[in-house]
Amino acid sequence: MIGLMIAIIIFNLLCFKTNNRLTPNQIISIWLFTIAFQTSFDIIVEFKYYSYWYFEKESVDWAGLLPHLLLVPPVNIIFLNWFPFEAKLVKKILYLVFFIIAILMYELLTLLPEPWGYFNYGWWSIWHSVVVNPILLLLLLGFYKWICKLEKAS
Template sequence: MVGLGLIVFALLFNVIAFFVNKLNYKQLAHVYSFSVAFALIFDLFVNFSFQGYWYFENELLWDGLAAMILLVVPANIVFLNWYPFNTSLKKVYPMG
């Protein structure tokens, strides 16, 4: 069962992610589709290769899917909005 805290935080985080958004609609669609597809492929790989999920219950846990769509995708959008594409990594992360 999805908790009230997850719903409130997800709504707040989505509003913040889309309020500071610099990406166009095509880029947002790519972020959504890649994030969800990559997470589902990773979950299937871990499940079928290592039986790494469903330790306590042997059924699909829909709470994890809701959290992935409502929290991981906006986190990727926020990351891409603030990523320094036009600067060198040496300027962003100086070594030594």
């Protein structure tokens, strides 16, 4: 739990102190999208197939809500805030690759024993995350672009 609390504080500070792109409306939209999408994904992957879990297997606990509500949303906002939208495709791909590597390194840290770690693998492995994370980040980018388009239309 200690590692999770430290991460929540660091990522939220980084998110809000470095944001110079996203509007309050975009932040709220991304935050809620992240919670809804991650919760939907985890209901299937975590609770139906026991591929991974937060803290305790086969139980929905309050501590397991913290990563959904307070950790992943600011990470997604950091990703979008620093994304090189105006750069060439190569730079965008490199940014995506480096961000995915950073996420994977953090995921490995979360596997440490408690109190530092809080994440556990069932049949899931880091290689599943290597495949899934780019898809999730590209979906996030698509959602953000859609939100921007909606804001311009109104």
